[in-house]
Amino acid sequence: MAMTMTQKILAQKAGKPSVVAGELVECNLDLVFGNDITGPVAIGEFYKMGATKVFDPNKVALVPDHFTPNKDIAAAGLAKTTREFARKMGVHYFEVGQVGVEHALLPEKGLIKPGDAVIGADSHTCTHGALGAFTTGVGSTDMAAGMATGTAWFKIPEAIKVTVTGKKQKHVSGKDVILHLIGILGVDGARYRSLEFGGDIAQLTMDDRFTIANMAVEAGAKNGIFPVDEVTLEYIAAHGGNKGVAYAADPDAEYVQEVVIDLNEVPLTVAFPHLPENARTVAEAEKMKIAIDQVVIGSCTNGRIDDMRAAAAVLKGRKVADYVRCIIFPATQAIWKQCVDEGLMNIFIDAGAAVSTPTCGPCLGGHMGILAEGEKCVSTTNRNFVGRMGHVTSEIYLASPAVAAASAVAGYICGPDSLE
Amino acid sequence: MEVIKGRVFVLGDDVDTDQILPGYAMAEPFDQLGKYAMAGAPGLDFLNRVQPGDIIVAGRNFGCGSSREQAPIALKMAGVGLVVAAGFARIFRRNAINIGLPVYVAEIADVLKDGDIIEVDMVKGTVRYAEGQVTAKPLSENVLKTLDYGGLIPRVRAELGISQ
Numbered sequence: 001m002a003m004t005m006t007q008k009i010l011a012q013k014a015g016k017p018s019v020v021a022g023e024l025v026e027c028n029l030d031l032v033f034g035n036d037i038t039g040p041v042a043i044g045e046f047y048k049m050g051a052t053k054v055f056d057p058n059k060v061a062l063v064p065d066h067f068t069p070n071k072d073i074a075a076a077g078l079a080k081t082t083r084e085f086a087r088k089m090g091v092h093y094f095e096v097g098q099v100g101v102e103h104a105l106l107p108e109k110g111l112i113k114p115g116d117a118v119i120g121a122d123s124h125t126c127t128h129g130a131l132g133a134f135t136t137g138v139g140s141t142d143m144a145a146g147m148a149t150g151t152a153w154f155k156i157p158e159a160i161k162v163t164v165t166g167k168k169q170k171h172v173s174g175k176d177v178i179l180h181l182i183g184i185l186g187v188d189g190a191r192y193r194s195l196e197f198g199g200d201i202a203q204l205t206m207d208d209r210f211t212i213a214n215m216a217v218e219a220g221a222k223n224g225i226f227p228v229d230e231v232t233l234e235y236i237a238a239h240g241g242n243k244g245v246a247y248a249a250d251p252d253a254e255y256v257q258e259v260v261i262d263l264n265e266v267p268l269t270v271a272f273p274h275l276p277e278n279a280r281t282v283a284e285a286e287k288m289k290i291a292i293d294q295v296v297i298g299s300c301t302n303g304r305i306d307d308m309r310a311a312a313a314v315l316k317g318r319k320v321a322d323y324v325r326c327i328i329f330p331a332t333q334a335i336w337k338q339c340v341d342e343g344l345m346n347i348f349i350d351a352g353a354a355v356s357t358p359t360c361g362p363c364l365g366g367h368m369g370i371l372a373e374g375e376k377c378v379s380t381t382n383r384n385f386v387g388r389m390g391h392v393t394s395e396i397y398l399a400s401p402a403v404a405a406a407s408a409v410a411g412y413i414c415g416p417d418s419l420e
Numbered sequence: 421m422e423v424i425k426g427r428v429f430v431l432g433d434d435v436d437t438d439q440i441l442p443g444y445a446m447a448e449p450f451d452q453l454g455k456y457a458m459a460g461a462p463g464l465d466f467l468n469r470v471q472p473g474d475i476i477v478a479g480r481n482f483g484c485g486s487s488r489e490q491a492p493i494a495l496k497m498a499g500v501g502l503v504v505a506a507g508f509a510r511i512f513r514r515n516a517i518n519i520g521l522p523v524y525v526a527e528i529a530d531v532l533k534d535g536d537i538i539e540v541d542m543v544k545g546t547v548r549y550a551e552g553q554v555t556a557k558p559l560s561e562n563v564l565k566t567l568d569y570g571g572l573i574p575r576v577r578a579e580l581g582i583s584q
Binding site: 037038041044045048049050066067071072074075078121122123125137138139140141142144145187188191192220222275364365366383385386387388392393 | 434436438439442443444446447448449450460461462480481484485486487488489490507509510511514515518519571572573576577580582
């Protein structure tokens with residue numbers, strides 16, 4: 001029976017020669033992780049189910065990234081619960097000062113490799129499919145069961161094949177590609193399915209792929225996955241060196257839908273409020289002269305070094321517009337340091353941008369950049385739902401770092417080539 | 421658990437987890453989550469109107485977005501007895517069953533208005549309302565069993581013979 005990449009990994013982890021879409025399987029897990037808001041709930045459930053130790057401390061990680069550095073006393077309590085459990089169980093843990101946004105940090109630390117099956121109590125766990133692994137978001141109860149048993153039940157997903165062709169145009173990045181694709185599929189177009197990328201993926205950098213896989217869930221997908229190539233292997237060599245197992249889809253694997261993305265035709269794209277599927281071209285947005293109050297550049301979607309460089313290239317020698325807040329969040333300490341070493345930090349500061357320590361804070365309306373009534377924000381994050389970043393009447397426009405940086409300078413939504 | 425009858429709140433498509441439970445609420449004490457149920461849905465005034473046993477009826481893709489299990493927990497704490505939707509986002513549905521909040525797939529939002537009474541038989545696969553009924557796929561035995569225990573953890577405890 002022909003299988004997709006996802007199906008091959010799940011078959012292997014279930015100890016079966018093959019699987020078919022719709023089948024229920026129990027899989028061994030290579031990593032189970034959570035953060036400071038999903039972790040504490042999972043820890044409570046873990047003890048309630050009678051568990052006393054995790055299945056393998058080397059295969060469990062807790063990443064306190066959401067409300068850290070602690071935003072208030074209640075958040076400090078959540079972080080404390082997370083820390084104490086991590087210390088007691090001896091699992092992977094990253095304290096403030098070492099912590100980064102989980103979906104940027106875990107690959108950087110070499111904790112996820114090609115061919116792995118991974119669950120994370122965070123919906124953007126699908127990010128790691130960029131490395132050729134099956135990785136999917138779950139809730140706290142599933143995380144608790146995963147920590148105790150090292151296994152999880154999955155329904156084998158049907159697949160949508162996304163074939164990439166052509167060449168990215170000037171300023172276009174992985175963010176434009178995924179916003180464009182979600183515009184085609186819709187926010188539930190890939191519900192319960194895997195998004196299997198292929199074609200001329202050499203055109204996409206590793207950071208492009210992380211961004212694309214990260215937002216698979218915004219089309220409702222169970223996971224997004226890329227084949228392993230030279231670009232993947234180069235990344236892995238620089239981050240831990242464990243090559244894992246590279247799976248390729250069978251040539252006759254079944255797909256319920258096939259989409260071709262011709263990179264030559266992907267424009268700079270912005271998703272209008274209040275759904276990621278509301279994709280429009282930046283050119284179209286520009287004509288509307290949409291005045292903005294805040295720009296956020298960072299997150300598990302766009303807080304990596306490619307993103308920082310793209311923002312800096314636009315901000316270099318320019319200033320953030322009057323009465324606009326531009327807040328930049330390198331996603332990990334290593335990326336932060338790289339920004340210093342490459343001189344990007346000077347560019348950000350000279351432009352009048354604020355640079356924050358790694359945190360998920362503003363993306364989910366937690367802290368470090370909440371929006372007031374009626375405010376508009378251009379954000380490189382992943383969701384523009386009603387009120388997600390603050391007041392229920394505030395509005396979020398999702399875009400790439402280059403477009404976000406250009407908009408910060410102009411004070412309204414525009415692309416880099418429209419700046420003087 | 422097989423048959424649930426109650427008064428409905430009718431919502432639209434793509435009701436996301438930020439509307440069901442805003443991000444900021446997750447720093448609040450766990451036992452207070454019910455006070456933030458649907459707090460991110462503009463104009464709904466849910467908390468002043470919800471009564472124990474009420475049913476949320478919605479369109480496609482209910483619960484899209486975050487994996488926060490606190491979202492279905494908040495609905496359950498606020499007294500919601502059941503969510504019926506034309507479709508659920510994958511993680512939300514799994515979380516709801518895991519924490520013992522019944523969720524049921526049926527396309528009925530279009531023919532109902534706030535305050536209508538419906539009776540949902542999740543074993544027979546029917547949703548009855550004043551003017552008629554729609555049929556839908558019955559819940560699997562496994563899901564019903566988990567819901568009967570009040571969620572996955574109580575079920576696992578019972579099956580392992582762990583006392584309260």
